[in-house]
Amino acid sequence: MRQYVRVLCGPRVGQICFWKLFLIVVLTTIFLYSKLREYSITLSVGCRPLVDETVRAKLLDVQRQLYKAFRVARSGSTRILLQQAIIQLAELDHQTDTLLSHPYTATFLQSNAADELPETCPEYWDDPQLDKVYFENVYKVQPCQRIPLDQLVELLLFAETCAQANYLIERVRKVYPTVFIRLALGDTVDRADSCGNWHLVDLFSQVNDEASTWRKLAEPGRTKYVLVGRNMADMTHYTDLDRMLRVMNNLSVDVVGGAVRLEPEGRWYSGCYQSTVRNFTIRLHPGHDVSAQSCAYCDYIASPFLVRRDVFQQGMSNSSMSGLIPFVQFFLGGLHNIDSNRALTTVACVDVLFHVAGAASSRGQGLAETPKSIWLPLARKWSINRIMLPGQVDHRWTCKEAGINCAHFKRAGLITPGCCLEELANCVKGFLTLAAEHNVSAFLVSGTNLGAVKTYGGFLPWERDADICWDGYKHAVVSGPIKTALHERYQCELGPIKLETKYGLDIESCSKITNNSCVYFPLHSANWRIELYGEPILVSERLWGLKQPTSIAINGIWATTVPNPGLALRHQYGDNILGHIQHWMDLGYSTGWSPYTHVEVAPFPPCPKDAIRHACLSGNYLPQGNIQFQDFSL
CATH class of the missing domain: 3.90.550 (Spore Coat Polysaccharide Biosynthesis Protein SpsA; Chain A)
Incomplete structure (x- = not known):
């Protein structure tokens, strides 16, 4: 089904989300500082350790998180702010004589009870x-x-x-x-x-x-x-x-x-x-x-x-x-x-x-x-x-080799494994390749276009289907040689044709009265359904004086698309189409045309309790940005 992905935060989401994180870190540091001061005061009245081990561990954990955030931050202002926080934390270490303050000073190891011996000498x-x-x-x-x-x-x-x-x-x-x-x-x-x-x-x-x-x-x-x-x-x-x-x-x-x-x-x-x-x-x-x-x-x-x-x-x-x-x-x-x-x-x-x-x-x-x-x-x-x-x-490894059940991950709150998306890509590229071989014009639309635009050449990480429009006048070619080749070369199965109007296979008559597809085929693989819409008018061929239709990268190939894919998607789904939200099916809507498409702020759905943690959108991924879905070094 044609789907929509909307924005979770407004245009300033990066700044807002970062400042929330930064505020949390600062407040945590202030709390830890107060605890450290509390423990340091006790030195004058007893033989307590200088810093409670739990507080020390938490302080170091904050420092590690700041270092990791600094390493992955790409915004210059964000890196400067994180660097300042790291410097301030180091000063706090020095002021309270914590673990990084004086590495050459002997530290007396305290036992859990006063009558127990320490485990090692300082x-x-x-x-x-x-x-x-x-x-x-x-x-x-x-x-x-x-x-x-x-x-x-x-x-x-x-x-x-x-x-x-x-x-x-x-x-x-x-x-x-x-x-x-x-x-x-x-x-x-x-x-x-x-x-x-x-x-x-x-x-x-x-x-x-x-x-x-x-x-x-x-x-x-x-x-x-x-x-x-x-x-x-x-x-x-x-x-x-x-x-x-x-x-x-x-x-x-x-x-x-x-x-x-x-x-x-x-x-x-x-x-x-x-x-x-x-x-x-x-x-x-x-x-x-x-x-x-x-x-x-x-x-x-x-x-x-x-x-x-x-x-x-x-x-x-x-x-x-x-x-x-x-x-x-x-x-x-x-x-x-x-x-x-x-x-x-x-x-x-x-x-x-x-x-x-x-x-x-x-x-x-x-x-x-x-x-x-x-x-x-x-x-x-x-x-x-x-x-x-x-x-x-x-x-x-393939999904089969790795024991991955694609159906298990096609649920609200989860990201889809790459090997599952490869299965979808196989049938999409198979149909586009065969359409080109048989001179049938075809182009990407809706959610599939959105995935290519949003991820710079891939599928949406929470995709549920794919959407392709093709020249409805060539339905006999699609149901004939293309169907056979899809089965033999790509192991993809083309379902029976569905007539979308009262004119049946009379595409010429259909083209005069409808703003919709004339015919439709479902294309299936083991875990996917691809929507193939036979169109009477090919939007992709509106060249506006240009020599070639627009093409867009999708999983390693160039595929024909609408003349201005970004413009078409913004008009179809509303503003800020680069934000992230899951498929409308996961949100309980009956159609992708539901009013939810104009809501710009919503959280990721909660992660299923039986899901493996790294597959959860919530807690692992941000509501904007595509680099997080790409393969890059640490």
Whole structure:
């Protein structure tokens, strides 16, 4: 059906919506500042921490959001305002002596109760000139009574052979002689006892490097934390558990990782990635927006990591994937909340170094090296059909391959998967191609025209059909050779002809008395209906002295359209046709000519409760602008 998309905000929507966001950020910052001042006053009356950890975490979260907003903002004035807010927030950090104010000052870690020992002792920065050759012993640890490390952390490891297991255990023991190790052996090892007897080591044989193995390793509850040695191949003192525990406490984060060094190649990587889940695409890109205490905030990390046991168990509870994919699921699932009730906060500290398997090992495959087939379970779980990875790796699947049911997403409040729109595009381009081959004039109208204008060459992300007008005098060609070719070449089915006037197939008589189509065909694919209107008058051929009809880009081809598509759409639907609203069917109207077309302000419909979160229009997309629907880097 011919449809309308209207505006959600007025002409100044960008400024209005931004100022609402900016006001929220400012008010939140003021609130946090007042809380910080409140806690600082308590210093004179007791041994309270300088800043409450919850307030500190919220303050840092505001800072991260501002950085991300600054990165994606395109308006110069918006970027300046955000930059000013970031600077003011940094000044607030300095004034209240928060986590970014004095990174070299020792921070005393407070336990939850007065009679409990801290998890680690504070550190302080000494004179760098005393160690100006190696620069490895400048930070000193202040002596204190603390919970022993082996009562806090267990190591979870995986090895493919006994030789690898024995080497790894031996290397760990040189650094951490009393930390308990739980190690899984690959399925090539028949019995765990064939690898020898080790003190404080549990071995499990005949398992694979998959989610179920890591869940099994994490099951016992002796310690609060586990170091998940997901791809660990060696151990040195550079893998500093105390440093990670200190960061865990100071920054109130959930996961602490570090940089990685590939073994035996020796190549160093920071291993920090940011992510987006949008337009049914997952993107992972190296880099960070925010850092604290030499640790970058990341959406995904490539290194082994320290994590609370219960957080890890919850995040891995329903994953059945293998290799690095369950860890991608762990981080993205925790961050984007498809399986958890809270957002996971992760940092990678560049001074903490993990020695991981290199290119010679299958376990050394990074994001870009992991084969497309291994990613498919993740794509199915998230209902996405595209994954973009570093190194311009771009994995795509059909809706069928990704297990996407297009009908499920053709509902109010949801955006339509790109693979579903590709099915629609196939039949639209098929009909236009065949019409050109058989000399039948055809052109885009209504909602399909609107999609091409609004998105600069695509379909509306919430499309429900497509609209094409064609030369009604050629109905026999359409119902004959074009119908046959649509079935054979494009797997699209042309339905029976419908006569729109009392004149039937007498197009000449119809043309004299009607302001409507003379005949009509429905064109179907598995999930779509395309409206084909046989017109007595071809508006597209009103050239006004020009040599060629107007054509518009649509899904990779140039298609004929009305002479001035923007003008026709504005007159058809009312002003500001570039704003966003869903199809009139989703709003409960019986026709696209309903009065709703002249209402300029309305919210997106609420998201269905059973919908996957990233598919929701509300909360993910703005009421104006088409860049948000395009593929671009982070």
